[in-house]
Amino acid sequence: MDLQTIQQHPTFRQLASERTRLGVAMSIVMAAAYFTYILTIAFWPRLLGYPLCSGTVITWGVLVGVGLIALGFLLTAVYVRRANSRFDSLSQLLLEDLR
Secondary structure (H helix, E strand, C coil): CCHHHHHHCHHHHHHHHHHHHHHHHHHHHHHHHHHHHHHHHHHCHHHHHCECCCCCCCEHHHHHHHHHHHHHHHHHHHHHHHHHHHHHHHHHHHHHHHC
């Protein structure tokens, strides 16, 4: 079995396409959230400097920063779930077809 045969297989093309779309979409979401945070720090630092409530030293910037980290974990979990379900089943189907 050669590489060209695998690359032309419809299941392989579908698997590669779905993985690429999901990866690009998640990368765009994370990059947009991160750059929005950085641009807010650069141009409107007071906005993130406000305390969450009166009497606390924790600011909105800290909360949003923790939210960005949580978003990274969430996107990773979504990708792992998708990889362990859809992508694994497509990989298994591809292996069976190529035997």
